[in-house]
Amino acid sequence: MVRTLLNNDVVFFCPSVDPSAYAKYGTTMVASGASHASDYVNKLKRQNIHSTGTAHFLSINSHDTQAHPELANAFALDIEQKPIPVPWIHHEATSYFGCVNNPAFRAYGRSKVCEAMASGPQGLHIDEYLGSAYAAVSDCGCFCPHCIHGFAQYLSKLNNPDLLSLAKADTFDGFEYLAFVKTITTNTPQYISLLPTIPLHDEFIDFQLQCATANALSMAALAADIVDSAVTLSATISIPSPEYLPIVPHLSYCVSNIDHEPQNMPKGLLQTVKAYRFAEALQKPLAATATPENWAFINSHNADNLACVWIALANACGQVFMAPNRILCSAIDNGPHWFCGSAATFAPLYQFIKNHGGLLNDFKAVGPLSVPLAAPTSFDTTHKRQTFTDAINATPISPIMATDTVWVFPRMKSDGAIAIHIVNLAFDLRANRNIPAVNVEVHLPNSLFKRDFSGATVHSCNSEPYKIQVTNNENTCTFVLPEVKLWDIVTFEYWA
Numbered sequence: 457m458v459r460t461l462l463n464n465d466v467v468f469f470c471p472s473v474d475p476s477a478y479a480k481y482g483t484t485m486v487a488s489g490a491s492h493a494s495d496y497v498n499k500l501k502r503q504n505i506h507s508t509g510t511a512h513f514l515s516i517n518s519h520d521t522q523a524h525p526e527l528a529n530a531f532a533l534d535i536e537q538k539p540i541p542v543p544w545i546h547h548e549a550t551s552y553f554g555c556v557n558n559p560a561f562r563a564y565g566r567s568k569v570c571e572a573m574a575s576g577p578q579g580l581h582i583d584e585y586l587g588s589a590y591a592a593v594s595d596c597g598c599f600c601p602h603c604i605h606g607f608a609q610y611l612s613k614l615n616n617p618d619l620l621s622l623a624k625a626d627t628f629d630g631f632e633y634l635a636f637v638k639t640i641t642t643n644t645p646q647y648i649s650l651l652p653t654i655p656l657h658d659e660f661i662d663f664q665l666q667c668a669t670a671n672a673l674s675m676a677a678l679a680a681d682i683v684d685s686a687v688t689l690s691a692t693i694s695i696p697s698p699e700y701l702p703i704v705p706h707l708s709y710c711v712s713n714i715d716h717e718p719q720n721m722p723k724g725l726l727q728t729v730k731a732y733r734f735a736e737a738l739q740k741p742l743a744a745t746a747t748p749e750n751w752a753f754i755n756s757h758n759a760d761n762l763a764c765v766w767i768a769l770a771n772a773c774g775q776v777f778m779a780p781n782r783i784l785c786s787a788i789d790n791g792p793h794w795f796c797g798s799a800a801t802f803a804p805l806y807q808f809i810k811n812h813g814g815l816l817n818d819f820k821a822v823g824p825l826s827v828p829l830a831a832p833t834s835f836d837t838t839h840k841r842q843t844f845t846d847a848i849n850a851t852p853i854s855p856i857m858a859t860d861t862v863w864v865f866p867r868m869k870s871d872g873a874i875a876i877h878i879v880n881l882a883f884d885l886r887a888n889r890n891i892p893a894v895n896v897e898v899h900l901p902n903s904l905f906k907r908d909f910s911g912a913t914v915h916s917c918n919s920e921p922y923k924i925q926v927t928n929n930e931n932t933c934t935f936v937l938p939e940v941k942l943w944d945i946v947t948f949e950y951w952a
């Protein structure tokens with residue numbers, strides 16, 4: 457059976473430069489990392505570490521076309537039939553989107569998957585799975601002949617008379633969407649400015665996103681064939697961008713950069729909590745990290761302990777925060793492109809997480825951060841993605857706060873077990889340490905649990921568990937924590 461991602465997994469974003477780090481952290485998974493030699497992957501397997509090969513299906517540059525001349529005609533094209541550059545890749549040679557519907561680009565993608573899986577890793581990670589579909593959602597393509605042909609077939613299968621009247625057509629057999637759009641406008645800037653009034657645009661986006669998903673799934677099947685075993689499939693998604701969602705139901709787990717707004721502590725973390733709630737509603741585990749800009753902030757302030765707050769917060773919200781052994785970082789003044797955390801700072805926290813699966817796995821948020829039950833769990837159409845986003849945003853959310861800087865996250869299992877996470881966000885940036893919170897009173901509405909409690913136990917990193925009293929009043933239960941350094945998890949005991 458293919459593994460999933462558990463809350464007490466210890467995940468490295470990419471392979472460690474120092475192999476001894478795996479034992480120090482108790483690593484169980486390497487989420488990304490291109491292709492590796494077989495002996496390296498075998499070493500990880502012997503340490504029970506799940507490894508992944510990484511591939512992406514995004515771009516073609518001049519180096520690629522020199523090595524693979526057939527790619528010269530595999531670019532994603534705008535309505536003027538010009539190749540569409542990838543806006544965020546700034547190399548000497550311009551990179552263009554490759555079209556995932558072009559057989560030559562698909563073959564190139566398959567060769568990349570073969571390389572990534574040759575050493576026998578147990579999973580395939582796809583970075584930038586959207587590929588040319590990203591060009592579609594950023595409003596300019598792809599209008600290559602393969603996409604136009606595929607879109608006509610897609611529309612035919614929908615068999616919707618309303619769409620035929622929008623297209624002013626009797627049939628979608630041989631329908632030329634490029635020619636149709638050109639009756640409205642013939643240049644790309646005007647096309648972009650006229651969206652979304654262009655007929656069939658939503659369907660065109662749905663078609664492109666479904667093609668990107670199908671391409672990723674075919675690559676996962678290829679990966680499984682290569683290693684002759686089922687593999688995990690993971691992909692990098694952007695939260696809360698709805699266009700990344702169609703692949704989510706097919707993933708073993710998602711990977712995402714979440715903004716922590718460190719320059720705006722602690723209020724900026726409200727957005728982070730919101731992003732984690734969005735992820736919880738997707739009903740797939742998330743391996744998160746902070747953005748490269750967030751890591752640059754930590755590097756420039758020498759404030760690595762701030763990342764411990766981020767790790768605690770992710771766990772309190774039911775997600776996995778990847779161990780910052782080596783993680784992408786924006787360079788400042790030619791500084792490093794990687795944040796490389798020290799095991800002395802982070803390993804004890806990850807050992808705590810690894811050893812406390814019983815407090816972390818299979819819990820769901822209750823209270824203000826609980827996810828809407830009616831939200832869709834598949835995202836292949838614009839309508840479903842909009843319904844999901846509307847359900848998530850239907851009510852403004854904010855965590856329970858014991859104080860402005862001590863936030864409380866009640867979570868419950870289906871068997872009624874309860875774990876209350878208390879995270880202390882008071883952080884002295886100059887001193888690079890949490891400011892301990894003392895005598896923290898926590899009040900929780902009884903409506904969350906619908907029962908009384910006889911007592912509670914407090915679990916935290918670097919200290920032994922200890923018992924505290926719980927007071928049950930008519931509408932609330934109350935307990936007091938003598939000191940919260942970073943993160944406590946409180947479990948409740950019931951009257952017999």
Ligand SMILES: [Zn+2]
Nearest residue numbers: 555598600603
């Ligand atoms: Zn195309």
